[in-house]
Amino acid sequence: MSEKFTVAICICTRNRPENLKKALDSLEKSTYPIHETIVSDDSTNSDTEALIYSHYPSVKYLPGPRQGLGANRNNALKAVTGSHVLFLDDDAVLGETFLETVFAYLENYVKESGDDIDKIIVTGPQLDHGHLMFPGKQDFLGFQKIPYQDGEEMESVVINSAVFPTDIFQKVLFDEKLVYGCDEIDFTTRAVRQGFKIKLCPEAVNIHLPSLVNRDFYKPYHEASRIYVTFKRYLSTEQKVLKAWFYLVIASLHTTAHSLKAAGMQGIVKTIQTLRLVSSYLSLEYSRR
Structure with missing residues (x-):
């Protein structure tokens, strides 16, 4: 596989320097090169900033807007220069072959389908408490708990395991009113209406290590x-x-x-x-x- 994709890892964080360290350390094991790592920090103290400047000098550090996760995601996007973006939670770790698997899938899918590569979002599942969690379709009340059927158009992702083309953010951004919860389903349903497609790559897995902080x-x-x-x-x-x-x-x-x-x-x-x-x-x- 060619390495023509340049991926930005965006990590939005708040008061979780110990978790963040695990997330950042996992990036070093990636079998696919990471173009840039961006940390947008909504912390109420300087511990995270000190960690970045003392241990991760290559990371782009941005003070967050402190308005919630939607605004913090948009803040991270301001520093992106890569062709693709992965939003990795500060309490998640990157699978060693995750990016390699995603981009191999993306190349093969576009070659076979003829679809515009800049219109494709690829999502995998995440490993959470030993269980693989896949994207779920919303029921009437908005709970994402209905499994997708084979061939069904997807409108949701697992945000820790979703790779977005950077072009998408010229048309859709995260709702900055959302402090926490459902920001990704709001984003993806609007993106699908703009002509973007979500494709599932079951072999691309990242790991979620849920933190109690926050x-x-x-x-x-x-x-x-x-x-x-x-x-x-x-x-x-x-x-x-x-x-x-x-x-x-x-x-x-x-x-x-x-x-x-x-x-x-x-x-x-x-x-x-x-x-x-x-x-x-x-x-x-x-x-x-």
């Missing part, structure tokens, strides 16, 4: 992100107005029922917080239109 910070955002992103998909991407508003009612009821069952009356407080956050996202998204 979980309390991110926890309030995930449910709100799912509701907002799914509503936006129905309303704006698919332009199905009635479906979008019907979804919002059902999703609100579902969240309320789930929270009540899980936490009793305390769940009502959680639901109110979630729906307020959804409302703020929607207000920011549609008040300007």
Whole structure:
């Protein structure tokens, strides 16, 4: 295989220098050369910056915007000069042959299909707690848990194991309102509508080592992100107005029922917080239109 692809590894991080070190060390074992490594740092202290400057002088270090993961991903993209991008989480490690496998698959697929190479996203699975996790299709409520059938058009990726053509970011960027959760499904569903294709390469595997750091910070955002992103998909991407508003009612009821069952009356407080956050996202998204 030729080495005509130049890949940028973008790692968005927040207060996880120990995890980040494992991620960066794994890049050195790659059987395919890495064009550049970019770390966008949303940390609330200087530990990560000190780590990069003392141990990884070749890494491009960027202070993050500290607005959440969507904004941090876009911030990393500002420094990209390669032909392709992999967003590797700070608590993941790169498989030694991952990039070699992805680019061999990409070359073969384009040769056989005749598709535009700059329109193809390649995703593999990730190994998480000993289990391979593949991209899942969204159900009506926005949960990504439906397996794709053979030959079915994909609209989702495993973000730790997805390689994007850099050209895609001229048309689609990450939603900067999203602090955490569902930013990748929001991005990919919009990218597919722009004519990009997602192809699965099952042999390309990266490893996720879930960190507990930041979980309390991110926890309030995930449910709100799912509701907002799914509503936006129905309303704006698919332009199905009635479906979008019907979804919002059902999703609100579902969240309320789930929270009540899980936490009793305390769940009502959680639901109110979630729906307020959804409302703020929607207000920011549609008040300007």
